[in-house]
Amino acid sequence: MTTRPIAPKTTNTVWPQRLKDHVLPYLLVAPPILLMTLLIFLPAGQAIVETVWIDGAVTVAEYIKFFQSPILTANLWFTFWITLATVGLLFVIGLPLSLYLRFARGRIAAAVQMLALFPLFVPGVILAYALIRAIGPHGLFDTLLHQIGIDGYVSPYLKPQGILIALVWQEIPFTVLVLTAGLRQVEDTMIESARDVGASDWQTFWRIIFPLIQRALVIVFSLNVIGTFGAFTIPYLLGPAQPMMMGVSMQQTFNNYMDRTGALTQAVLTFAFCAAVGVLYVRTVTRSPEGRP
């Protein structure tokens, strides 16, 4: 058998190839980088500068003012607590739900999956008003309880619980999606092997499944923390007047007190916290899937 000789490279094919290798990638990443620079990095940098460069001198006075204000620090702590409780509840609800969806078969599982993903298609503002009608004072729940003779219902509306319920409901689809995706990467045979050598259900979960879904767990943790910490619509519509979450606090400071620098200071603090969690996220997703060679 004779092989056909490879056609010699002609010079006119070299330039387009070079263009493809060295110019095209930069052209492709240019728009997002440009957008991020113009819309995020520049304003963020400008905001940071504005909070520390006041009257022609570098100062941390705005930050001192923030941490000396009992109302503002209460808001910060409140935001921390709501975030912690929301993310904690999301794990408590989302993990068993995802485990069920990973291992269950049949119609009931399909229905549960549909229900779990439903909030994904409901905008936050609609959810907030729906919740007010459902669990607010004189709402559906209150009326039903009254009908069966139970009075004295305390509505979670305008209380921390209201924010918690709505945020958890809103974030369950994302949590379940990421966790089931992580769980599906754990092969059946790895679980069966564990059962085979004598592991109970709990031991199989704790020693095999849990370590193997760490990546999904960190992704769920970090993105939920960032989303909750910076939430605005739901805390604004369902939360208490005091303390308030950072997003609401910023809006109030900016609109009601016309304190632009004060609002910026709060924004920088919120951004700093979310960026720190963001680093955890980036480090996790760029690591090799199994975390080890």
Add this chain to the structure above:
Amino acid sequence: MSTLELIGLTKRFSGRPVVNDVSLSVADGEFVCILGPSGCGKSTTLRMIGGFEEATQGDVRIDGASVLDLPPNRRPTAMVFQKYTLWPHMRVAENIAFGLGLRGLPRTEIEREVKQSLALVGLSGYDRRYPAQLSGGEQQRVALARALVLKPKLLLLDEPFSNLDALLRVRLREELHAIQRRIQITAVFVTHDQEEALSLADRIAVMNAGRLEQLDTPDQIYARPRTLFVADFIGQMNLLPATLEDGRLRLGRHVLPAPERLPGNMPLTVAVRPEDLAVVAPNRETDPGTLWQARIDQAIDLGHYRKILAFAPGLFVDAQAAGTVRLKIYAPKHFNAREGDPLWLRPDRYLVYPGGMAPIEIRQPLVAADHSASAIVM
């Protein structure tokens, strides 16, 4: 002492039987292969033994005691799976030690057992590695060590080598055979690879469409396949339709001696192994009516022998079969075969399958013919 008994084992998935009334027993220290095409229910059978599938009917007994009510983690079995068997987040030693740790063994004993089992599979010194740092063959050896370290009564293997390349598969097969013989463990091995089954097993259970077709020693399975399915599935076989006529078998224009007491009015099939088809040069002493005339279509060199594919239209009544079915013949390497050459064949030994019943073997007395290529080569 560890024996396994399957009694009328049946598994139905939404009413459809996947494993249908399978009964077999495995003796202490015996190596049984369950062999069959994909989808025949062999893996489901193994998974029912290991407890990963619930039996719809029947019983699984180990040492005479039913294990049906026990979950996999409480059965005295250990399984080696086909792939993704090791836990990627644990080192080799941790993988092997996991089951021992669950049993609460002291650390020094665990370390000793891990070392011993790694030595058994030829991987001493690999204990600190992660599964991703091992080749496919090494991973399966660790999986074997992890199963054996628990000293199970019964070792179950679900196509453990089918994801490996051919050479490695043969080597691991030999190693497994040696290990099994050394520690005398009772083992059930599922495979779709007949060569693997023939070389490993004390006995082979051939399954088809959920049923056990034959349970026998490898040589008996090869020499006397009990059903047409087994005849066709194991090794190479020429299957030829035949009818009974005046006490003789008629195959197209040819006749063959028929077994005695053959029930009439039944579709018959004559099965001839390629090595039982002698290539004959006709001379005055041979009866030309008993020889099958064929024409070589293809000669394939297979190293130490040649496989010849030939048309023999005289054997068939059906014109389409006459033009498409090719006889398989083995000939020695020096046999000179060219496409289109004529060939005379004579079946020295064949099996007659009456309908769905067990076959009857016939050996034709050798005639003083010039067997130019009759050497049986495999």
